[in-house]
Amino acid sequence: MYITEYLSNDIKPGKINYSPHQLLEVLEENKLNYIPLFDGLHFVGNISEEDLVELSLEGNDKVDYTTYLEKFFLSESSTLLEAVQMMYTNQTNILPIINEQSKYLGLITERDIIKIFANFPFVSSQGISMLVSISEKELSMSSISNIIESNNGKILGMMIVGNKEDSVYVLIKFSSSNLLTIGETFERYGYQVIQKFYNDEKQELLHSRYEQLLKYMNT
Template sequence: MLAFDYISKDFIPPKIYQTVEHGLHLVREYGLKHLPVFEGLHFVGNISRESLEENDLDTPLSELRDFIEYFYATENGSLLDAIQNFHQNDTNILVVLNQEQHYIGFLMMDDVISGISTMPFITEPGAIMVVEVAQKQFSISEIAKIAESNNARIVGLFVTGYTEDKVRIGLKLIAENLASVGETFERFNYSVIYKFFNDEKEELMKDRYDMLMKFLDV
């Protein structure tokens, strides 16, 4: 779960004194949305690809300080922290800094998603069920009891949506009878929103996983 395990080091970020032309070469070669820039060992910030494309090739990056966006990942951060960072900043690269704020590598969004895709919540056979319940009733222990009362085993659980009134939960279940699990949830005032059967059609599950990721509020 640590972002540190997915750090790459085959990218040398540019220095603030280098040119827009050099920066554009890097973002195009690596397919980046942002370009991290350094001044010595000091992290200056990120310049978007659009900002680079709007300036002359011989312009020093130092003249684009007004376009700097300051975001990064820490070496001890989690994969979920990284996904939130990618989403909030609409980027596909995160510089990783240590406690001294020195560069130790970078994360690419595709690598982080690949890391999450190897977790049991995704890889274990079974089915995914998304349920919704009143916030005041939300209880992980109750959810576990409902599943276990139907001889189902929970492989993973995510809170995928949260409002003042409702909580939406994604469950990965191994169960012989998913219908009975859903019926029991409904008897306990849960609304069953989705049922995804990955043990029946693997290709369908891959499509549904993409849809489920849209509900993850990270």
């Protein structure tokens, strides 16, 4: 999952001799809120759309961008998950990838990341999602896998999605026709099933009885 597997060269970065209007055209065309700037082949930093709008209103074509630059970037060894975190931290939808010699390798956008994650089996495969919680000291990914697989299910992915006090919340995606048994097995082993993203037999039965009750009351 190194970021270099996903980099793109579809969008050309800016140059420090470009005017604010030229840089804004690139931002607007590609729906970006930052653009990386270069002095020749050397990366000097990123500038935001907000700052470029302010500079464009001053009416100067030649601008010293130095005080406006923000130096966030990814390296060759960065991962896709680090890209997500860096985008969030810097409130940007684009990140340049720079090597140790400050040479530009490419970039990745928020749209690219969404597309990549959308094609991961954890997201794209048909299956059931279940959110469970358990105390942190009792959490075991192998135990979760065993519960699913011992009930003839197939694990598609797991993700720790949060912590509250001493409990850990785990989102599990799996395929199985044995949904009720899996839920009951989790509860038997001390897990609390928070949400099930499917309609199980109990829910369908309750829904059916509710509809019958409404029909009876309306007659």
